Amino acid sequence: MRTRSSLGSWYAFEPDPGRSRGVLNGLSLPMKNAQLRAELKRLIVTELNLKGRHPDTIGDDAPLFGAGLGLDSLDALQLAMVIEEKLGVRVPEGDEARAIFQSVRAIADHIEKVRGE
Amino acid sequence: MSQRLWVTGVGLVTPLGAGVEATWTRLVRGDRAIRSIRLFSVAGQRAGVAGEVDGVSAPTSAADAPWSRTSIMAWEAADEAMRAASVDVRQARVGLVVGGTTGGMFENEHVLARLHAEPNCRETLRQMLSHPLTATGDCLDGLLGPFARVRTLASACSSGANAIVVAASWLLAGEVDIAVAGGSDGLCRLTLSGFNALGAIDPEPCRPFDRRRRGTSLGEGAAFLVLERADRARTRRGAPPPIAELAGWALGAEAHHITNPAPEGGLVASLIERAIARAGISPREIDYVNAHGTGTPLNDAMEAAALARALGGEIERVPVSSSKGQIGHALGGAGAIEAAITSLVVARRVLVPTAGLDEPDPALALVHVPHVGRQVPRVRAALSNAFGFGGMDTVLVFAAADRAPGGRESSRSLPAASPATPALLPVITGGAVFGICGLLSAVECADLPAQRFAHDTAVDADAYLDAARARRLDRAARLATVVAQRALADAHGSPEGTGVVFGSAYGNVDGSAAFMHRIFDKGPRAASPAEFPNLVPSSPVGHVSIYLGLRGPAFATADLSASGESAVAQAVELVAAGEAVRIVAGAVEPESAIVEHVLSALFAHAPSQAHAKRADLAGALIVESGHEALARGARVLARIRQVVEWRGAGLEACARLGPPSGARAEVVLSRANAQVDALLEQTPWGRCPRAACTPALGESDGLGAVAIAVAAGRIATRRADEALVLGFARGRGFAIVIER
Numbered sequence: 001m002r003t004r005s006s007l008g009s010w011y012a013f014e015p016d017p018g019r020s021r022g023v024l025n026g027l028s029l030p031m032k033n034a035q036l037r038a039e040l041k042r043l044i045v046t047e048l049n050l051k052g053r054h055p056d057t058i059g060d061d062a063p064l065f066g067a068g069l070g071l072d073s074l075d076a077l078q079l080a081m082v083i084e085e086k087l088g089v090r091v092p093e094g095d096e097a098r099a100i101f102q103s104v105r106a107i108a109d110h111i112e113k114v115r116g117e
Numbered sequence: 118m119s120q121r122l123w124v125t126g127v128g129l130v131t132p133l134g135a136g137v138e139a140t141w142t143r144l145v146r147g148d149r150a151i152r153s154i155r156l157f158s159v160a161g162q163r164a165g166v167a168g169e170v171d172g173v174s175a176p177t178s179a180a181d182a183p184w185s186r187t188s189i190m191a192w193e194a195a196d197e198a199m200r201a202a203s204v205d206v207r208q209a210r211v212g213l214v215v216g217g218t219t220g221g222m223f224e225n226e227h228v229l230a231r232l233h234a235e236p237n238c239r240e241t242l243r244q245m246l247s248h249p250l251t252a253t254g255d256c257l258d259g260l261l262g263p264f265a266r267v268r269t270l271a272s273a274c275s276s277g278a279n280a281i282v283v284a285a286s287w288l289l290a291g292e293v294d295i296a297v298a299g300g301s302d303g304l305c306r307l308t309l310s311g312f313n314a315l316g317a318i319d320p321e322p323c324r325p326f327d328r329r330r331r332g333t334s335l336g337e338g339a340a341f342l343v344l345e346r347a348d349r350a351r352t353r354r355g356a357p358p359p360i361a362e363l364a365g366w367a368l369g370a371e372a373h374h375i376t377n378p379a380p381e382g383g384l385v386a387s388l389i390e391r392a393i394a395r396a397g398i399s400p401r402e403i404d405y406v407n408a409h410g411t412g413t414p415l416n417d418a419m420e421a422a423a424l425a426r427a428l429g430g431e432i433e434r435v436p437v438s439s440s441k442g443q444i445g446h447a448l449g450g451a452g453a454i455e456a457a458i459t460s461l462v463v464a465r466r467v468l469v470p471t472a473g474l475d476e477p478d479p480a481l482a483l484v485h486v487p488h489v490g491r492q493v494p495r496v497r498a499a500l501s502n503a504f505g506f507g508g509m510d511t512v513l514v515f516a517a518a519d520r521a522p523g524g525r526e527s528s529r530s531l532p533a534a535s536p537a538t539p540a541l542l543p544v545i546t547g548g549a550v551f552g553i554c555g556l557l558s559a560v561e562c563a564d565l566p567a568q569r570f571a572h573d574t575a576v577d578a579d580a581y582l583d584a585a586r587a588r589r590l591d592r593a594a595r596l597a598t599v600v601a602q603r604a605l606a607d608a609h610g611s612p613e614g615t616g617v618v619f620g621s622a623y624g625n626v627d628g629s630a631a632f633m634h635r636i637f638d639k640g641p642r643a644a645s646p647a648e649f650p651n652l653v654p655s656s657p658v659g660h661v662s663i664y665l666g667l668r669g670p671a672f673a674t675a676d677l678s679a680s681g682e683s684a685v686a687q688a689v690e691l692v693a694a695g696e697a698v699r700i701v702a703g704a705v706e707p708e709s710a711i712v713e714h715v716l717s718a719l720f721a722h723a724p725s726q727a728h729a730k731r732a733d734l735a736g737a738l739i740v741e742s743g744h745e746a747l748a749r750g751a752r753v754l755a756r757i758r759q760v761v762e763w764r765g766a767g768l769e770a771c772a773r774l775g776p777p778s779g780a781r782a783e784v785v786l787s788r789a790n791a792q793v794d795a796l797l798e799q800t801p802w803g804r805c806p807r808a809a810c811t812p813a814l815g816e817s818d819g820l821g822a823v824a825i826a827v828a829a830g831r832i833a834t835r836r837a838d839e840a841l842v843l844g845f846a847r848g849r850g851f852a853i854v855i856e857r
Contacts, residue, residue: 048588049589050585072374075647077315077647081642081645081646084642
């Protein structure tokens with residue numbers, strides 16, 4: 001049972017995995033798309049263990065999979081789990097995920113869209 | 118000369134029923150046993166259906182050992198198979214080979230849950246290692262044995278099939294008269310959560326080869342086969358008529374990806390071709406295929422492509438089915454269960470169906486057996502496929518036991534690694550050790566026992582690995598890859614035709630605990646898909662194979678603190694049997710907080726067994742065919758003269774050890790203790806100088822591989838002419854004699 005504060009959906013934080021709202025590392029402020037993208041890049045590097053890669057070198061629109069960053073379907077699954085856990089947004093599975101995981105910007109847009117709903 | 122191997126007994130425990138007939142009747146009828154899981158809560162799981170075995174209860178006569186569901190099902194199946202074949206362990210040398218993966222994880226999850234609530238509870242900690250993978254073999258040995266040999270191996274979902282291959286090599290080498298081989302795996306939260314995290318489970322009962330298939334269904338169960346040489350079976354008192362012939366097999370690794378199959382199925386196609394060639398037949402004589410058929414989009418597409426490639430035009434004739442729509446995927450047990458089913462298909466000339474297949478995927482050009490089984494006029498030969506995580510794949514061929522003689526003799530030319538090669542014991546052409554001593558080649562290990570290293574020295578695996586390619590490797594896989602890479606370089610060995618066998622006492626205990634703790638904390642959706650494949654005992658082997666591009670036979674062995682010795686003994690058998698030209702064989706034991714904690718708690722009351730802190734350690738040898746080493750002009754560090762392994766005290770086995778042939782003979786030990794001293798006194802090696810590895814490297818269950826590297830190094834540098842490596846663990850041991 002969750003009660004939402006009067007400040008609206010951005011601030012409704014309870015550790016409730018699998019829900020579409022969440023707290024970002026204790027930072028209880030709405031994230032702008034740019035911040036979100038920076039955070040996603042950081043998560044990609046740390047969670048997928050891309051040692052030696054600086055998050056800033058990942059382009060907003062660069063393809064993440066295949067020829068791009070060289071990630072694969074197992075990375076997509078890991079990233080989906082991490083996004084759900086750390087950003088509180090559930091990424092759809094299957095073909096829908098393919099479009100969302102095209103680039104960092106596409107993921108950030110999806111997160112914003114879900115949060116805005 | 119034809120040494121045919123017969124299946125003379127089969128035992129089965131599946132979600133369809135306990136016993137061969139209970140399973141068979143429902144299998145042919147097309148019954149599906151996949152339903153909502155009752156064994157544990159599936160709250161929060163993406164999919165919560167599986168095939169469960171009901172009424173699993175421990176044998177009353179064995180209250181002293183901790184029995185996991187995996188061990189109980191294994192005992193039921195092995196007992197049924199041995200009774201069917203009238204196997205008497207007192208009348209013949211009977212070997213046991215057990216394939217598995219999760220072992221007692223279901224039971225361990227209860228321990229982990231308690232530990233999660235109370236991390237330092239000593240009573241709970243003591244139970245943490247009570248279900249090592251070897252426990253099943255030990256339980257069976259206690260109740261159905263004593264067996265002349267027991268081997269435990271793991272290659273994820275091909276474990277059960279690989280157990281059958283190992284049994285075949287024992288029979289052909291004359292190491293045993295009869296082999297009981299199979300696999301067992303119980304359902305558990307860890308595998309359900311892990312496969313769910315991979316999105317690999319269909320929320321509905323799985324539908325192999327169906328257009329709408331969305332994943333597999335997990336199952337559980339066990340199967341054991343009794344195998345023996347046909348010439349022996351014909352004269353053995355009480356031997357029943359054969360069920361089928363184990364006519365061919367092939368195993369190898371894709372070296373492609375830790376979870377995904379190579380889409381074109383190139384390796385699988387070549388394994389099918391090799392297995393059929395080994396059987397001395399052609400695709401025209403294959404009348405049925407029991408597919409791995411998991412029901413995941415990737416597996417079924419790959420398998421159909423591989424079958425089409427290997428069978429050529431025959432693919433339009435040969436019926437293919439998967440049993441997983443009925444019993445689910447029993448992981449470490451699956452390869453054995455499906456091998457047992459395939460042998461029954463051959464014997465009874467009844468094809469078993471693919472249940473759940475309503476709309477065949479038009480992209481898969483296969484002849485199906487939908488819904489229910491059907492009688493056919495003949496099944497001359499049939500394939501059973503098993504593919505494991507990390508691309509460790511095995512294909513078995515079963516043929517009608519009454520097939521005309523001459524098949525093997527008329528076979529077309531066998532591949533390079535053929536069993537036709539005359540017996541010449543393998544040699545050691547390279548070796549390496551990685552740990553607090555740094556990364557050393559075998560030659561650099563020659564004086565290791567006399568050296569001392571600070572036990573807190575950092576072991577930096579990353580310095581030797583390409584960061585991008587190694588990013589999925591956990592600690593154990595990193596250590597194993599570094600040491601395998603060094604050993605292979607030491608041997609100047611090509612990855613071509615090279616296999617990998619690593620031993621591990623307990624597998625990834627810390628990783629499994631961390632994985633489950635996340636689930637306890639945050640629910641099953643927090644299960645990490647990237648971590649899950651690192652939890653199977655064969656994960657380091659898979660990573661080594663992928664990183665170094667090794668496509669030979671690949672699996673893990675487990676034998677407690679003799680795991681290094683068991684891996685090398687296994688490699689010697691595989692190379693001698695012609696299954697690989699060379700194998701990277703060794704042991705890997707990363708520092709483990711849990712193992713450290715448990716063993717120090719256990720030994721706290723026994724100061725005489727006080728142990729040094731366990732540090733990261735990996736050791737590997739290159740075990741190579743003598744012919745291959747000669748042909749490529751390889752430097753030979755040492756020749757393998759004799760490998761003896763035993764269960765029990767080992768006195769009789771050690772009496773079989775030949776005496777040292779000259780004056781400069783040495784004994785190299787993992788660890789020195791009174792038991793070793795007593796045993797050595799019974800052998801002609803009792804007066805030889807001895808050295809132990811623990812003073813230099815501390816205690817580790819992987820020291821056996823180090824001891825062999827040290828011995829090889831001492832011989833290569835002419836410090837010794839011959840050496841005996843003696844390794845022990847509770848109730849088992851290995852003696853490996855090497856010489857210049």
